[in-house]
Amino acid sequence: MGSTGFVKLSRSEFREVVEQGARWCVRNGYGWEEDLELMEEQGCMKGADSSKISDKAIDRGFNQIGTLGSGNHYLEIQVVRPENIFDKELAARMGITIPNQVVVMFHCGSRGFGHQVATDYLQVFLKVMESKYGIKIL
DSSP states (O other): OOOSSOOOOOOOHHHHHHHTTTHHHHTSSSSSHHHHHSSSSGGOOOOOOOGGOEEEEEEEEHTTOOOOOOOOOOEEEEEEEGGSSHHHHHHHHHTTOOOTTTEEEEEEOHHHHHHHHHHHHHHHHHOOOTTOOOOOOO
């Protein structure tokens, strides 16, 4: 937990992570190849371009790699009970095949970095939403 992670990166290295996603983590020993198969978009959106991210967002995120955070960020160890599996096929695709299987669930979000990216692009949109798109906020 906390705001500074154990993975020490420069700002330019963080931009590589932004573009390569989970594949960067696997190549650098922070995951396994088979992990990628269980992630949305295999852990990286095609066309990710860190040049579209502000320096302020990079500054807010580059030292948080490897942190869980706090607040609504969590890590839970859970037991999947057979009576709570409502879609056995989907569960099997996620590797949940053993009765009373222990799984780990976590949410760490993108924290300061993601918030700043959203704020930056919200400001861009607010400038053009009425004049270009005819959207009015009442």
